[in-house]
Amino acid sequence: MAAEDRAAPAGRSQLRDLVRERRAILGLSYEKLAHRCVDESGERPVKSSWLHRLESGEKVLPPDYRQLQAMAAGLQVRMEVVQDAAGAQFFGIDVVRSGSGSARALVERADRMTEEQLQQLLRLLDSFAPPE
Structure with missing residues (x-):
């Protein structure tokens, strides 16, 4: 090295x-x-x-x-x-892990969304689980 x-x-x-x-x-x-x-x-x-x-x-x-x-x-x-x-x-790579495949599925789908769709999804998520 x-x-x-x-x-x-x-x-x-x-x-x-x-x-x-x-x-x-x-x-x-x-x-x-x-x-x-x-x-x-x-x-x-x-x-x-x-x-x-x-x-x-x-x-x-x-x-x-x-x-x-x-x-x-x-x-x-x-x-x-x-x-x-x-x-x-x-x-500077911070890995986020999930105990289920659900989170991975969400991330994969989010990668295909437009910026507007992502913002809508974030607002929806915030209504269920507000950020810390």
């Missing part, structure tokens, strides 16, 4: 927080965590120095798919947890 380092957008620390929390829970040093970060090919694409810089808030390159896969294994969390944290920290 060399080349040009990139800072996470200001105020974004989701992956850093995930690594810090899981490393503490698992009782691992950076070296031991890096050793556990094994991708599906059996390689270890995550370096302890990168983990240290990430957790310290220093500039790091965003991890690629292999590194996220390895981190999921090393941190003992689902891949989507690591992907969501990395997407939020490095790219």
Whole structure:
């Protein structure tokens, strides 16, 4: 993870927080965590120095798919947890999940609506469930 380092957008620390929390829970040093970060090919694409810089808030390159896969294994969390944290920290992508397929169906339909239709839908939703 060399080349040009990139800072996470200001105020974004989701992956850093995930690594810090899981490393503490698992009782691992950076070296031991890096050793556990094994991708599906059996390689270890995550370096302890990168983990240290990430957790310290220093500039790091965003991890690629292999590194996220390895981190999921090393941190003992689902891949989507690591992907969501990395997407939020490095790219400002905030994932909204729903317990049912209904919300997804609404979003898919909303993508096909005009701006006027969306505004009407939002007003209707506000009448049932006002925004917080």
